[in-house]
Amino acid sequence: MAKLNCEISEHLQVALRERSKATGESIDRIVSNALARALEMPVHTLFQISTSGALVEGIYEKAVSSSLLLNYGDFGIGTFDNLDGEMVVLDGAIYQVRSNGTVTNIQDDTGTPFAVVVRFVADQDETIAKASSFEDLRSLCDKYRDSANLFYAVRVDGHFDHIHTRAMKATLDGLPLAQAAAIQPEFDFHDIDGTLVGIWAPEYSRSLNIAGYHFHFLSDDRTQGGHLLECSGKNLRVRVERLADFHLSLPESEEFLRADLTKDPSKDLAYAEQAHKKGDA
Known part of the structure; x- marks a missing residue:
């Protein structure tokens, strides 16, 4: 340089x-x-707080305040202290989707144990004619990635025929992620306009992040959302940013410093990512 x-x-x-x-x-x-x-x-930098491995081990306490995130990005995903809901960072604002289905625009400082944000500047701007499922959407988005070794930010806007999400329920520090995910409320939305905020992480980063695609949803009216489990839609606008710079900020809490983070978190993360039971929409 x-x-x-x-x-x-x-x-x-x-x-x-x-x-x-x-x-x-x-x-x-x-x-x-x-x-x-x-x-x-554009800086094309992914800024991350803590690691997915720490979440798997039940380290859910505040690593930084939410306001700090906006110094490094206006687009991203994460969670809040004690896994109290899903974080969606969109257009420079932070939203909290709680397990009761409510969505709050976070104005005051709130702690986060894990988050990833970018200053979103798309390299590509395309339209997907039809995505019949989340798997279909992932496959279509793969066309806009030119490497398996970089990170990508992906924004999908449009009208969705169906959205299936979850929102983690607040829990105590120390409860393993797989157990916390087993009681997550889930929601179904139909004929809804909104945005998918996503990050694609390479396989080699699985001890730090969630490998592959990780999307959170937020409706246009900012009243519904959550971690994406399934979706379908037509004429979706897809914008992708290639991220070649990665910055990791690690917690300095006693829990993190003494945690055994040598285990592969992939199995527990995969379990936490999938649907478990349906809640009321």
Whole structure:
């Protein structure tokens, strides 16, 4: 990478050091991101809080506040303290889809143990004529990925014939993810307009993230949503961003520092991702 030499005020220098200490980011990264925003250039960086392996082991307490996420992205997914619902970050706002089906626009600081966000700038903008199932949608989206070794952000907007979601129910720290997922309420929506907010992660990242596609849904009126389990729709607008830069922020809690994260979380994650029982829509 190129080096930049310039003079800045002592006030800016102190502010840079304080921001770096507070966020854990290097000064180089802070300056690069600030310049990219000022020059209106895409950064194509995935910013992630904690790991999927930590979630599997029941580490659900706050790693960062929700407001911090918006410093690094305006599009993404995650969860909240104690798995209290599904997080959808869309158009620079954070929404919480709770297990009772309600959707709240989060205005105040709320803790998150796991989240991934990007500053969404699409490289591709396409239309899918028809997706008869979630599996079909995944296969169609595969056409817009040119590598199995990078991350991708995927946004799908349109009218859906059917959406099937879930929302995790708040639980105590330490309860394994597979057990928490077994009691997740599920919801069915029909003839609904909305957006799928998704991340595709490569197979080699499975100890850090959920390999493959991971989508959350949010309706246009911001009243319905959740983690996507199944869907179908026609004439869907698909926008994809290729992400070649990855930033991981790890918790410093005692639970995380002492956790055994050597186990492969894939089996438990796959169980948590699938449907278990239906709830009331």
